[in-house]
Amino acid sequence: xxxxxxISPHPDDESLGCGGTAALLSRSGVRVSVLFVTxxxxxxxxxxxxxxxxxxxxxxxxxxxxxxxxxxxxxxxxFLGAEDGTLGGLDExxxxxxxxxxxxxxxxxxxxxxxxxCRRDGSSEHEATFILFQAAMRRSGGLPRVLEFPVWAWRxxxxxxxxxxxxxxxxxxxxxxxxxxxxxxxxxxxxxVLPLPPDPRPALPPDFVAEFQVPEEFLFER
Numbered sequence: 001x002x003x004x005x006x007i008s009p010h011p012d013d014e015s016l017g018c019g020g021t022a023a024l025l026s027r028s029g030v031r032v033s034v035l036f037v038t039x040x041x042x043x044x045x046x047x048x049x050x051x052x053x054x055x056x057x058x059x060x061x062x063x064x065x066x067x068x069x070x071x072x073x074x075x076x077x078x079f080l081g082a083e084d085g086t087l088g089g090l091d092e093x094x095x096x097x098x099x100x101x102x103x104x105x106x107x108x109x110x111x112x113x114x115x116x117x118c119r120r121d122g123s124s125e126h127e128a129t130f131i132l133f134q135a136a137m138r139r140s141g142g143l144p145r146v147l148e149f150p151v152w153a154w155r156x157x158x159x160x161x162x163x164x165x166x167x168x169x170x171x172x173x174x175x176x177x178x179x180x181x182x183x184x185x186x187x188x189x190x191x192x193v194l195p196l197p198p199d200p201r202p203a204l205p206p207d208f209v210a211e212f213q214v215p216e217e218f219l220f221e222r
Contacts, residue, residue, distance in 0.1 A: 026071030042084030088124030
């Protein structure tokens with residue numbers, strides 16, 4: 001593998017679902033790129049002091065810090081800036097606009113491998129991202145390997161049954177020596193893993209984040 005593209009619906013999905021794999025690939029000489037589809041501004045609805053646009057700025061900075069921690073060149077980080085919370089309800093024009101930009105990136109980068117959340121991950125935005133990616137890939141003419149990683153599917157094991165049964169290969173990726181790297185990447189998303197004052201609780205439950213602080217990740221290749 002010479003190049004890999006991670007498609008992350010939100011800033012943090014890349015660190016949660018495949019941060020260890022990304023760190024391993026980066027340190028093995030693979031050119032790793034990351035595409036963040038939404039701006040992440042919808043993570044704290046109703047926050048009393050920060051608007052969604054200000055939260056989006058915070059999350060963009062956090063995404064860059066996380067990518068840097070994983071060893072990803074920031075020149076290979078792209079932000080589409082779609083409004084967080086809207087992917088699942090896009091009209092035809094809105095969906096085509098995002099798919100067009102995805103297609104352009106695929107044509108330019110020509111990645112050997114694409115990693116993104118499972119097509120039935122339990123998040124409307126993750127599932128919409130997969131559909132948009134499929135449309136873009138068909139039009140781009142490329143045929144990269146597609147590896148799906150679970151994020152919210154870990155909350156419901158039934159969602160893991162379909163990829164486990166239908167996958168050609170289930171890759172169990174271990175990344176010895178990279179666990180601290182993944183922790184740093186996760187910690188970079190401070191607005192998600194720590195309370196954002198005056199909110200008393202973090203956006204991501206601590207027990208959920210803890211599920212990803214293990215020395216292995218699973219990737220489904222169908």
